Amino acid sequence: DTGVSQDPRHKITKRGQNVTFRCDPISEHNRLYWYRQTLGQGPEFLTYFQNEAQLEKSRLLSDRFSAERPKGSFSTLEIQRTEQGDSAMYLCASSPLPRRGNEKLFFGSGTQLSVL
Amino acid sequence: KQEVTQIPAALSVPEGENLVLNCSFTDSAIYNLQWFRQDPGKGLTSLLLIQSSQREQTSGRLNASLDKSSGRSTLYIAASQPGDSATYLCARGGSSNTGKLIFGQGTTLQVKP
Numbered sequence A: 001d002t003g004v005s006q007d008p009r010h011k012i013t014k015r016g017q018n019v020t021f022r023c024d025p026i027s028e029h030n031r032l033y034w035y036r037q038t039l040g041q042g043p044e045f046l047t048y049f050q051n052e053a054q055l056e057k058s059r060l061l062s063d064r065f066s067a068e069r070p071k072g073s074f075s076t077l078e079i080q081r082t083e084q085g086d087s088a089m090y091l092c093a094s095s096p097l098p099r100r101g102n103e104k105l106f107f108g109s110g111t112q113l114s115v116l
Numbered sequence B: 001k002q003e004v005t006q007i008p009a010a011l012s013v014p015e016g017e018n019l020v021l022n023c024s025f026t027d028s029a030i031y032n033l034q035w036f037r038q039d040p041g042k043g044l045t046s047l048l049l050i051q052s053s054q055r056e057q058t059s060g061r062l063n064a065s066l067d068k069s070s071g072r073s074t075l076y077i078a079a080s081q082p083g084d085s086a087t088y089l090c091a092r093g094g095s096s097n098t099g100k101l102i103f104g105q106g107t108t109l110q111v112k113p
Helices: none
Strands: A005-007 A010-013 A019-024 A031-037 A044-050 A053-057 A065-068 A075-079 A088-095 A111-115 B004-007 B010-014 B019-025 B032-038 B044-051 B056-059 B062-067 B072-077 B086-093 B101-103 B107-112
Touching: A005 A088, A010 A019, A019 A088, A019 A111, A031 A075, A044 A065, A044 B101, A075 A088, B004 B086, B010 B019, B019 B032, B019 B086, B019 B107, B032 B062, B032 B072, B044 B056, B044 B062, B044 B072, B072 B086
Parallel strands: A010 A111, B010 B107
Antiparallel strands: A005 A019, A019 A075, A031 A044, A031 A088, A044 A053, A065 A075, A088 A111, B004 B019, B019 B072, B032 B044, B032 B086, B056 B062, B062 B072, B086 B101, B086 B107
16 A cells, blocks of 8 residues: 555544554655644644654644654654544645655545544 | 635536636745645545646646736636535645645535436
């Protein structure tokens, strides 16, 4: 499979619990992005990595959120002490390094989080 | 503040019609403009990417245009089919080349057989 893979597809948790999502990008893609999407809205940027370095984080990413990409391959997104407002689709995307500004993002199918 | 707006939020057309989806953005200093398709409960599929130096891109029945001066992009779908039913999202790339995209809220298209 050469696409972006996300696990799990669905996660139901109780408020206050910690959750962790995993993303496997397309191999050889240096960049990896996390976005969050709520119902009826477009995705919102959370953070991105170039290889293992986290280069930018949105102010949407509170201190309860942490993302890692330890070996420059797969990435994890952890949410601590989940709140009902965290309920959303969490999307991962990857891309190669940009050349001449041509940079398409390839998205995974997302992890749907429901916080009860 | 950089914003992206898509109008209409929803659109229903009979099969075979040609249609145009609209996207407007603030700040003409965009890096690129991308159009995506999203099926219910799924991720996004990239359709077309227009670099800031380009005016349009075409793929099959799809044509996307970019007018930076007016802050507008359009996605033209020719001879629509029921399989085109989905949400279409436009997204602008920022002035720095990070791939960080700012999305509109999408237009949900229904093509009736």
